[in-house]
Amino acid sequence: MNVEASERLALVARGxxxxxxxxxxxxxxxxxxxxxxxxxxxxxxxxSGKTTLLRLFNRTVEPTEGxxxxxxxxxxxxxxxxxxxxxxxxxxxxxxLPHWTVARNVGLVPELLGWPAARRGExxxxxxxxVGLEPGRFAGRYPHQLSxxxxxxxxxARAIAAExxxxxxxxxxxxxxxxxxxxxxxxxxxxxxxxxxxxxLVTHDLDEAFRLADRVGVMRAGRxxxxxxxxxxxxxxxxxxxxxxxxxRGGGG
Amino acid sequence: MRPAxxxxxxxxxxxxxxxxxxxxxxxxxxxxxxxxxxxESRLLAEMFAQLLEARTDLAVERxxxxxxTQVCFEALRTGAIxxxxxxxxxGLVSILGRPAEGDPAAALARVRREFLARWDLWWLAxxxxxxAYEIAVPExxxxxxxxxxxxxxxxVAGRLDAGFGYEFVEREDGLPGLARVYGLAFRRVRPMxxxxxxxxxxxxxxxxxxxxxxxxxxxxxxxxxxxDDRGFFPPYQAAPLVRGATLAAHPEVGTVLALLAGAxxxxxxxxxxxxxxxGHEEPAAVARDALADLGLVAVASAAAGEHDAGRSDPFTVYxxxxxxxxxxxxxxxxxxxxxxxxxxxxxxLPLGLALERRRWLAEPVIRAVGVTQTVPSxxxxxxxxxxxxxxxxxxxxxxxxxxxFPILRNTYTGVRDADPAAVASAWALGMxxxxxxxxxxxxxxxxxxxxxxxxxxxxxxxxxTLAAFIGAGGLGEPIVTGLQLADTRRILSGAIPxxxxxxxxxxLLALVERRVRPPGPG
Numbered sequence: 130m131n132v133e134a135s136e137r138l139a140l141v142a143r144g145x146x147x148x149x150x151x152x153x154x155x156x157x158x159x160x161x162x163x164x165x166x167x168x169x170x171x172x173x174x175x176x177s178g179k180t181t182l183l184r185l186f187n188r189t190v191e192p193t194e195g196x197x198x199x200x201x202x203x204x205x206x207x208x209x210x211x212x213x214x215x216x217x218x219x220x221x222x223x224x225x226l227p228h229w230t231v232a233r234n235v236g237l238v239p240e241l242l243g244w245p246a247a248r249r250g251e252x253x254x255x256x257x258x259x260v261g262l263e264p265g266r267f268a269g270r271y272p273h274q275l276s277x278x279x280x281x282x283x284x285x286a287r288a289i290a291a292e293x294x295x296x297x298x299x300x301x302x303x304x305x306x307x308x309x310x311x312x313x314x315x316x317x318x319x320x321x322x323x324x325x326x327x328x329x330l331v332t333h334d335l336d337e338a339f340r341l342a343d344r345v346g347v348m349r350a351g352r353x354x355x356x357x358x359x360x361x362x363x364x365x366x367x368x369x370x371x372x373x374x375x376x377x378r379g380g381g382g
Numbered sequence: 383m384r385p386a387x388x389x390x391x392x393x394x395x396x397x398x399x400x401x402x403x404x405x406x407x408x409x410x411x412x413x414x415x416x417x418x419x420x421x422e423s424r425l426l427a428e429m430f431a432q433l434l435e436a437r438t439d440l441a442v443e444r445x446x447x448x449x450x451t452q453v454c455f456e457a458l459r460t461g462a463i464x465x466x467x468x469x470x471x472x473g474l475v476s477i478l479g480r481p482a483e484g485d486p487a488a489a490l491a492r493v494r495r496e497f498l499a500r501w502d503l504w505w506l507a508x509x510x511x512x513x514a515y516e517i518a519v520p521e522x523x524x525x526x527x528x529x530x531x532x533x534x535x536x537x538v539a540g541r542l543d544a545g546f547g548y549e550f551v552e553r554e555d556g557l558p559g560l561a562r563v564y565g566l567a568f569r570r571v572r573p574m575x576x577x578x579x580x581x582x583x584x585x586x587x588x589x590x591x592x593x594x595x596x597x598x599x600x601x602x603x604x605x606x607x608x609x610d611d612r613g614f615f616p617p618y619q620a621a622p623l624v625r626g627a628t629l630a631a632h633p634e635v636g637t638v639l640a641l642l643a644g645a646x647x648x649x650x651x652x653x654x655x656x657x658x659x660x661g662h663e664e665p666a667a668v669a670r671d672a673l674a675d676l677g678l679v680a681v682a683s684a685a686a687g688e689h690d691a692g693r694s695d696p697f698t699v700y701x702x703x704x705x706x707x708x709x710x711x712x713x714x715x716x717x718x719x720x721x722x723x724x725x726x727x728x729x730x731l732p733l734g735l736a737l738e739r740r741r742w743l744a745e746p747v748i749r750a751v752g753v754t755q756t757v758p759s760x761x762x763x764x765x766x767x768x769x770x771x772x773x774x775x776x777x778x779x780x781x782x783x784x785x786x787f788p789i790l791r792n793t794y795t796g797v798r799d800a801d802p803a804a805v806a807s808a809w810a811l812g813m814x815x816x817x818x819x820x821x822x823x824x825x826x827x828x829x830x831x832x833x834x835x836x837x838x839x840x841x842x843x844x845x846x847t848l849a850a851f852i853g854a855g856g857l858g859e860p861i862v863t864g865l866q867l868a869d870t871r872r873i874l875s876g877a878i879p880x881x882x883x884x885x886x887x888x889x890l891l892a893l894v895e896r897r898v899r900p901p902g903p904g
Contacts, residue, residue: 189810214812224807228825228900241812271901287811 217288462771598656726785734793792834796827
């Protein structure tokens with residue numbers, strides 16, 4: 130399901146290399162361009178470098194070589210704190226602040242940006258409603274009083290609270306049971322439409338990638354082997370590894 | 383480290399300033415009288431103090447019950463006190479490390495010469511009695527074995543158990559020298575408190591003990607003092623030992639204390655000590671009577687007052703009669719503990735946070751601070767004296783050092799282990815390091831940090847009882863005095879409030895801990 134994407138590039142990596150202190154070459158020369166409004170999924174085995182690649186864009190990982198851009202600007206020359214406040218971020222599990230209420234968690238970035246309290250409260254209520262959590266019941270609760278699925282809904286609401294143009298999702302549904310995951314899969318496109326943001330999604334789950342993304346990138350050993358829309362990936366894999374990975378998927382899509 | 387310690391110590395001094403009788407430095411016109419932690423030393427110091435109060439315009443501060451010769455002498459040498467009663471033999475052998483010398487006049491001349499030359503400390507005229515070490519055995523043993531001299535004792539020592547004072551066991555003019563000169567080898571030597579020894583001898587648990595010539599308990603216990611037939615023990619004439627600087631600033635101190643020259647003999651001292659040791663009277667009252675008997679102060683008008691809590695009163699009445707002192711001691715105790723803990727938090731909390739940012743340093747630093755916990759508390763207290771003298775200041779510094787480890791360790795681990803996923807995501811959403819610390823890590827670590835502070839507080843309240851050994855007062859004062867006198871009620875009158883205080887502090891901090899615990903499971 131392709132959403133109309135503009136030609137403006139929201140996320141760009143050129144010749145990106147990341148070598149960690151222990152010598153691990155997590156990213157080994159990656160080129161990636163994500164158009165504004167597009168949703169790109171990165172798939173691959175554990176250790177293939179997909180999470181590291183995602184983290185280059187909000188400078189929670191610094192590249193060893195190459196250039197990384199967000200909205201045409203070199204992130205290496207951008208203040209990381211300001212950059213991160215403009216980019217939504219969802220991680221696998223446990224990312225909520227346990228000592229804050231649901232509403233305050235959702236309003237985290239607005240709080241950092243100095244929004245007045247009343248406006249933060251309104252925004253939190255609006256977003257809780259969007260992600261399917263009745264504000265009156267959930268705003269005052271604490272994360273430990275929620276189910277895993279509810280917590281990830283809050284995490285997504287938090288990621289988009291300050292209307293970022295880019296949202297990074299690092300295996301956002303990875304720790305959920307199959308049923309809950311399916312519910313969230315069904316709702317994510319609607320949230321995305323409401324937001325109109327550019328999304329980069331890291332996942333283990335090929336079905337998830339095929340269902341949600343406009344294009345899917347397959348990574349292996351720090352390299353991005355092929356990036357293409359799902360149908361093209363299935364029809365014309367350019368690398369034997371991509372073909373074998375897709376074969377594992379079997380039916381579905 | 384030294385400037386930091388000093389700064390901390392000054393802070394502590396300031397914190398303690400409102401506390402009773404804790405002026406950090408003796409003001410002009412004040413002399414500080416010290417004593418060791420046994421009855422006779424306290425009594426003589428009290429007599430010096432009262433005489434100076436009666437006959438001069440000087441204000442007198444008392445730092446009584448300092449833990450032993452070393453502590454007392456260091457306090458005098460460093461100017462923490464101005465004078466204290468000392469014995470020539472102790473000066474000769476324990477302080478100067480000279481061999482014992484038999485002739486009293488020669489011994490006095492020798493300590494006078496060397497103390498003056500080395501430290502500008504003056505031995506004033508001796509008080510007139512000697513309080514030497516002597517060796518005693520129960521009368522029935524002496525009769526059965528025909529023991530009259532220490533040489534007699536050497537013949538049968540292999541079958542006997544000895545109970546000796548801690549200092550006696552170590553001092554060159556005590557057991558080591560004695561054993562060499564007489565060839566003494568006991569079956570067993572048990573180091574014990576002076577007062578306990580008499581009880582142990584009475585109960586037949588020990589056969590031999592060291593006694594002081596003027597010990598009042600010799601009047602009631604059925605003991606035979608053995609003759610020192612080889613003249614091993616040096617003469618122990620008691621005399622005021624005074625700083626030269628004090629005599630220069632206040633010559634009247636020397637003039638007034640000279641009134642006591644030759645004024646006391648062994649019989650009088652035994653009687654006076656008896657009142658302290660067996661009658662459990664206050665040194666102040668006994669000293670007043672002694673000075674009145676000597677005609678040196680006006681006769682006190684029936685002053686058998688508040689302190690005369692008799693042995694027969696129920697414990698609750700005893701406590702009630704001592705309520706004034708106990709209240710004061712409790713406040714001193716709280717001031718010591720509070721100052722040490724506040725300083726401990728002030729250093730350990732920021733240090734723990736700093737180490738969390740430099741984790742490679744954390745292990746070595748925390749381990750090094752942990753070593754302070756392994757130093758016996760009494761040793762640490764005594765170690766402070768050369769730097770800070772005696773009284774509240776060194777006690778606060780020592781307690782402060784003790785308080786650091788639990789707070790430091792818990793701050794470091796609490797902040798380090800605070801919900802890593804929550805910290806990582808808040809960082810990825812644009813929190814600065816400062817915001818992460820204040821809004822996420824500290825709130826999440828608060829219960830762990832508070833648990834560290836709580837542990838530290840309870841340890842400090844307990845350890846502060848030992849501060850009495852270096853003259854810092856507090857609830858340890860009745861405990862230390864009670865131990866000397868084998869006066870169980872006096873010990874309990876310090877120990878019970880101290881234990882209650884520890885429980886109260888623990889309970890209070892438990893409430894605070896509950897309040898700072900962030901919402902969440904567990």
